[in-house]
Amino acid sequence: MIKVGIVGGTGYTGVELLRLLANHPEVSLEVITSRSEAGMPVSDLFPNLRGHVNIAFSEPDPDILAQCDVVFFATPHTVAMALVPELIKRNTRVIDLSADFRLKDLAVWEQWYNTQHTCPELFEQAVYGLPELNRDKIKDAQLVAVPGCYPTATELGFLPLLEAGLIDPLHLIADAKTGVSGAGRKAAIPMLMAETSGSFKAYGVSGHRHLPEIREVLSQHCQQEVDLTFIPHLAPMVRGIHATLYARLTTHDVNLQKVFEERYANEPFVDVMPIGSMPETRSVQGSNICRIAVHQPQNSDTVVVLSVIDNLVKGASGQAIHNMNIMFGLDEKTGINVIAMMP
Ligand SMILES: NC(=O)C1=CN([C@@H]2O[C@H](COP(=O)(O)OP(=O)(O)OC[C@H]3O[C@@H](n4cnc5c(N)ncnc54)[C@H](OP(=O)(O)O)[C@@H]3O)[C@@H](O)[C@H]2O)C=CC1
Numbered sequence: 395m396i397k398v399g400i401v402g403g404t405g406y407t408g409v410e411l412l413r414l415l416a417n418h419p420e421v422s423l424e425v426i427t428s429r430s431e432a433g434m435p436v437s438d439l440f441p442n443l444r445g446h447v448n449i450a451f452s453e454p455d456p457d458i459l460a461q462c463d464v465v466f467f468a469t470p471h472t473v474a475m476a477l478v479p480e481l482i483k484r485n486t487r488v489i490d491l492s493a494d495f496r497l498k499d500l501a502v503w504e505q506w507y508n509t510q511h512t513c514p515e516l517f518e519q520a521v522y523g524l525p526e527l528n529r530d531k532i533k534d535a536q537l538v539a540v541p542g543c544y545p546t547a548t549e550l551g552f553l554p555l556l557e558a559g560l561i562d563p564l565h566l567i568a569d570a571k572t573g574v575s576g577a578g579r580k581a582a583i584p585m586l587m588a589e590t591s592g593s594f595k596a597y598g599v600s601g602h603r604h605l606p607e608i609r610e611v612l613s614q615h616c617q618q619e620v621d622l623t624f625i626p627h628l629a630p631m632v633r634g635i636h637a638t639l640y641a642r643l644t645t646h647d648v649n650l651q652k653v654f655e656e657r658y659a660n661e662p663f664v665d666v667m668p669i670g671s672m673p674e675t676r677s678v679q680g681s682n683i684c685r686i687a688v689h690q691p692q693n694s695d696t697v698v699v700l701s702v703i704d705n706l707v708k709g710a711s712g713q714a715i716h717n718m719n720i721m722f723g724l725d726e727k728t729g730i731n732v733i734a735m736m737p
Pocket residue numbers: 401402403404405406407408427428429430431454467468469470471473491492493541542543575576577578579580705706709710
């Protein structure tokens with residue numbers, strides 16, 4: 395059994411990790427930390443876990459965490475970088491759901507996260523945990539940075555087009571919408587039901603921290619400069635991301651549906667939907683699937699890709715477990731082959 399620890403077990407990604415790992419046949423949950431709830435049985439806070447998770451929250455203690463084979467960080471940005479060096483030194487593998495290790499350009503990271511990075515060496519070594527891109531590197535990684543939720547939906551949508559050289563890489567547009575769970579479990583007035591329900595708004599228009607992540611990952615992978623306009627929106631729903639992606643085609647002589655189907659033919663968690671489909675966020679709710687549909691409205695030179703994920707699963711905890719399965723040589727679907735909930 396793989397001995398697993400979780401730092402930050404009381405947030406939404408933490409409880410989602412617990413929901414999925416509690417049913418994972420190769421995992422033994424050893425430690426779940428929370429400073430505010432230390433001592434409380436996990437299932438007292440999360441009744442969905444009654445009968446499945448029988449341990450209590452504890453304070454984060456590096457000596458105890460280092461006894462695990464792998465530790466997930468489901469903590470706000472900058473928490474992981476303080477604890478990870480000690481764990482890596484003691485041969486515990488780390489899967490970080492925060493943004494502490496997602497970029498490769500340190501100056502860009504420090505600019506967007508407005509702080510100095512405390513372990514630049516590990517920053518360089520970390521593997522970006524998008525399995526559809528980096529499966530081979532993930533296998534041997536000591537430290538995996540799980541992609542952001544918007545970047546997951548956006549990168550998977552643009553990748554087939556960029557890899558095949560079919561679009562102008564400098565003028566991409568990602569118009570993306572998320573549910574309120576993306577903001578985490580903390581109390582915040584803009585996330586109150588009275589503020590969000592029955593309303594819809596853009597935010598972060600002048601710049602969102604996922605912009606440099608998407609730009610860097612796509613540019614590095616495609617070995618050419620990629621640039622985009624990325625506008626996030628808050629939708630009145632709890633879970634889900636819907637990204638509507640636009641790009642200008644540089645050729646007309648191509649079967650776009652076939653390009654997508656071939657790119658993702660062997661990917662267990664990307665579903666390329668039939669021609670004409672319009673994927674709904676509820677069709678991935680609770681599942682680790684990214685559903686994608688490619689369109690060319692009025693046969694114009696604009697390609698439109700619709701990409702939906704559950705921000706807490708494929709956009710965070712499910713993808714984190716997918717990485718763990720690859721790192722430990724398991725069948726990639728183990729524990730995360732969950733069917734979405736409709737409605
Ligand atoms: N919500 C989402 O859709 C997604 C979130 N993410 C990322 O995952 C991470 C967690 O997100 P989410 O679950 O929403 O966050 P929450 O804010 O809901 O939870 C944060 C957790 O971290 C713990 N924590 C906070 N500060 C510290 C600290 N200094 N040391 C140790 N533990 C700490 C908290 O427990 P306590 O304070 O009791 O110790 C709590 O359990 C974030 O980095 C987020 O950006 C990634 C993709 C999607």
